[in-house]
Amino acid sequence: MKQQAVKFFSRLLLAFSCLFLFATTFARPVHAAERTKIVFWHEMTGPAKEQLVKFCNEFNKSQGKYTVVPEFEGDYNQVVQKVLNTHGTDTSPALFQSMDISTAQMHYSNYTTPVQKFIDEDHYDMSKISPMARAFYSKDGKQISMPFNSSQPVLYYNATLLKKLGVAAPPKDPSYSDLTKTAEAIYQKSHHKVHGMSVEIYGWFFEQFLANANVCIANNNDGHSGVPTKVSFNNPAAVKTMQWLQKNIKSGAFMNYGAGSNAETNEQAAFLSGKLGMFLQSSGSITQLTTGTKDKIGVCYYPHLDGQKANGVAIGGASLWISNDKSAKVQRGAWEFIKYLMTAKSQARWQSATGYLALNSDSQKEPVLKKLYKKNPAAKVASEQLQRTKPNKANSGIFMQNLVQARLLEQTAMEQIYGGTDVQTALTNAQKSMNSYIQQSNQANGFSK
Known part of the structure; x- marks a missing residue:
């Protein structure tokens, strides 16, 4: 009887083991x-x-x-x-x-x-x-x-460097003149060893200057109320902004690092090594900047035209x-x-x-x-800038299919202007090229009559 019982329970245990193996093997994939x-x-x-x-x-x-x-x-x-x-x-x-x-x-x-x-x-x-x-x-x-x-783009400044030089930090919501004043003070008090500021040659920054000035680059409300048929690169706000940059680059207060990834790398390297006081860049760079230096880093809103309230920048x-x-x-x-x-x-x-x-x-x-x-x-500053801005036709992005081409032309104009070319001429040439491109593109896509 004992032997039979042992055999019975052994078989029962084997059956349960097989059932468990089946469940674990096949149930999970199903x-x-x-x-x-x-x-x-x-x-x-x-x-x-x-x-x-x-x-x-x-x-x-x-x-x-x-x-x-x-x-x-x-x-x-x-x-x-x-x-x-x-x-x-x-x-x-x-x-x-x-x-x-x-x-x-x-x-x-x-x-x-x-x-x-x-x-x-x-x-x-x-x-x-x-x-x-x-x-x-x-x-x-x-x-x-x-x-x-x-x-969003913001202004970064080296607060430790500015304090060392005896230069007051720029206001949280700076105008162009505010930054010129700070940049010139940095350049002079460092005996020309530290450039005050830089603005990378980047179409995104060009567009943000105009968004902050409440100016649309493309017609039909930057494309939000219809397919754009033309752009305006040589509007008064763009001209004033580019003249401001050109003047400060010529004086030495602003540094020109060029365009592209190498420009951004060199710009940040100069900033982290104390050779550059301020620069514009994406809010996404803050972690890299704050972990790359022992200096205290300050952040301001994107600069705006003198005598005009900031309209807010796009994302x-x-x-x-x-x-x-x-x-x-x-x-x-x-x-x-x-x-x-x-x-x-x-x-x-x-x-x-x-x-x-x-x-x-x-x-x-x-x-x-x-x-x-x-x-x-x-x-927190970039989040505050985003929260305080109300969306409107000029700061909600440009709804246009040819933005890659637009940015190339914007950057070409900026490069020429930084090099000393007449502002109005550079912007007008870029505008003509872009409008011609838009016309051809709209015809190809069936957007024009």
């Missing part, structure tokens, strides 16, 4: 197969990529319906072309990042589902998301994509788009992940980790941002 795969193309590198991957992993663990698969696809321009070339195929992404200046191009491609569709379906509260960021990626009152990695960066060549289930999964990224907690962590601005207003209450601001008060 469960995983039930999840909907969401391929997400992005362009983030460094700390931003690390944080984005964390978000994906956390989202995947937080629910059982979707699996987001992040895939790095190169720089902004490369991703835009890959999206356009793969649309309608199995290799296209469900969700992707697209840079700010490709907004009109993506919209007119008709390859995406406006996020407004899901906002309406879910009655999603967009009032928590920055009005400035929303306006940039809107068309005809509808949200076409969700702003994500957003930044830069990229937004999130949902491809319309995927099933309703896949598109819904992409939207659910977008909502996860836009929570107050996620946005606060995003700013803390990367320097990009938290776009959810409730993020400012999150402990991680409070800790950041306590440690580095200057990190």
Whole structure:
């Protein structure tokens, strides 16, 4: 009897072991197969990529319906072309990042589902998301994509250096004259060993000067009320701004580091080594700058014309788009992940980790941002600049398909002006070239009669 009992229980144990092995071997893959795969193309590198991957992993663990698969696809321009070339195929992404200046191009491609569709379906509260960021990626009152990695240009200054030289820091909301005064004092008191300021030759900065002056570069309200048919590069605000830069470069108070990535690298190196007092750059650079020096770094709002209140500058960066060549289930999964990224907690962590601005207003209450601001008060200035600005026709971005070409021409004009060319002549030539390009492009795209 004992032997029979032992045999019985041995067989029973073996049966349970087999059942357990079956469950663990086959049940998990079946469960995983039930999840909907969401391929997400992005362009983030460094700390931003690390944080984005964390978000994906956390989202995947937080629910059982979707699996987001992040895939790095190169720089902004490369991703835009890959999206356009793969649309309608199995290799296209469900969700992707697209840079700010490709907004009109993506919209007119008709390859995406406006996020407004899901906002309406879910009655999603967009009032928590920055009005400035929303306006940039809107068309005809509808949200076409969700702003994500957003930044604004700000003025950085070396507070320790200025104090050492006995130069007063610029005001938080500086005019052109304010910065000329500070830059000249730095240059003179350092016996010409330290240049006061620099403005990189960059089309984005040219556009921001005009946005802050409440001037549209393209007609039809910078393209928001119709397809642009012409631009204005030689308007009075642009002329005054370029004359201001040219005059200060000629005097030596401002330094010209040129254009491109090398210019930005050399500019930041000079700033961190105490050879440059102030410079304009993206708010996303603050983490790199504050960790790269023992000096105290100050931050101001973007400068504005003398005698004119600042209108506010536009955002830069990229937004999130949902491809319309995927099933309703896949598109819904992409939207659910977008909502996860836009929570107050996620946005606060995003700013803390990367320097990009938290776009959810409730993020400012999150402990991680409070800790950041306590440690580095200057990190709050860009957020304050964003919060105080009200979107209007001039600071909500330029909704035009040819912005890459526009920026090349803007930069060519800036380079000529920095070198001493007559301001009006350089701007007028760039304007003529751009208007000719727009006319040809509109005809090719069927936008002109």
